[in-house]
Amino acid sequence: MTKSTNIKQLSLNYATVKEQFTLEEAIRVCADAGIPAIAPWRDALQACGVDRAARLIKEHDLSVSSLCRGGFFPYSNAKERQASLDDNRRAIEEAAIIGAECLVLVVGGLPGHSKDIAGARTQVEEMIAEVLPDARAANMPLAIEPLHSMYAADRACVNTLGQANDICERLGKGVGVAIDVYHVWWDPDLQAEIKRAGAAGTIFGFHLCDWLVPTRDLLVDRGMMGDGVIDLPLIRSWIEDAGYNSFYEVEIFSALDWWKKPGREVVDTVIERFMTVC
């Protein structure tokens, strides 16, 4: 049974308005609009200053549904491996400083000139295992985000919720999943894998947007909820049946449309669509 939509469940992923607002501006806009949570990206967080952002977020009484992002684990050599570990440990620290509910992991694709996707997947799991003690010590959940298979080569070689759930099962406490409808809506096993993650208590985040037809760009042509073909109420009902009761994070990469509109118009539309179509 789907619960009624409440703005108190909404979170704005900063990427949705990154062309219009600085992180500081986005924090103020969320507070003004009654959106109770935000999800920063690390580049904007660092530009703002991590401690300063933490203070602003607290002053405006916002929650942080996630920090985007750690990951990009696969490596070609020892130097790349160490750089990735260092960066992910910094990401865990930053996430802890701003009080994020989880650190989202975009795990990375094929390293260097590799064509070995199975090897990249092995490296991903090995590297998550390596930073997991740090995450546990910081009390920071790691949320593996399975990405659409069109990003398998260059962004994330974990491409289904089933794969992500398998990794979580093997690594144990502190690792879960961030489920973004854009990446998983097509998966015939989606309902079963959501149920599985729910039973394991590992659904750490849920992201909303829509899949447009046609999609004009592989990366930056995501749709506003309601403008595409994803059955959002259905997937939301699966998520809620699985026991998820945290934030619904709206993350829309849209160079061709929404990034060109006034930021406040985008935020108002996010709220309206969240309340009416999700």
Added chain:
Amino acid sequence: MTKSTNIKQLSLNYATVKEQFTLEEAIRVCADAGIPAIAPWRDALQACGVDRAARLIKEHDLSVSSLCRGGFFPYSNAKERQASLDDNRRAIEEAAIIGAECLVLVVGGLPGHSKDIAGARTQVEEMIAEVLPDARAANMPLAIEPLHSMYAADRACVNTLGQANDICERLGKGVGVAIDVYHVWWDPDLQAEIKRAGAAGTIFGFHLCDWLVPTRDLLVDRGMMGDGVIDLPLIRSWIEDAGYNSFYEVEIFSALDWWKKPGREVVDTVIERFMTVC
């Protein structure tokens, strides 16, 4: 164990040179170049004349690895349903006339304004079952081609080899799969599902191209074998271990690159890459 590459296993999918050659020209070019097989598309076949094309193919002693394509099954109403059935029955007839080894099915995505992908999948199976007696009567194998999940909405809602194998298992004799590396290379279950299809005797076709990084267009930016990230020898070894011993069909949609080059250069490159990198 991978067998040595032999041009006698190569087939040219007409789409690879559709901007440069008519079907008649492509038939002559294949024969001149020593490529023993071709795979026409129906629009070019009809432009040539089906009977005339059949005669030309025979005169040039070519095999037909497949006819592209039947499918687009999901429907919004009875009229669309009947039109799809009629068109697929015509496709079966055309495939039989030219002596194709199979009719490739691109099954179609969401009908009309539907967001019900599970419903579309049910319709696909129902419609294949409906035309299957015609295919069996014509002795024409139907080859379901699972398409990359980025086409789930608008081209094919069967997006993994596992899904396609499930349908084949339920429908029985006369239905198999066409496996295109572009669509399935990322799938963590690929090796297992190839093995399953091989054991069932349902691998009816195998298509080659490559996945480029970056991919600049969802539809028409496929790569020449060797220019992308797919481990072609590995997947080929799985296919051969599964008992496949028919044609390797090269199908490259490349508006941004290969469709702009002289057709004979493209054909020579296809041969060279097939012999050296696959």
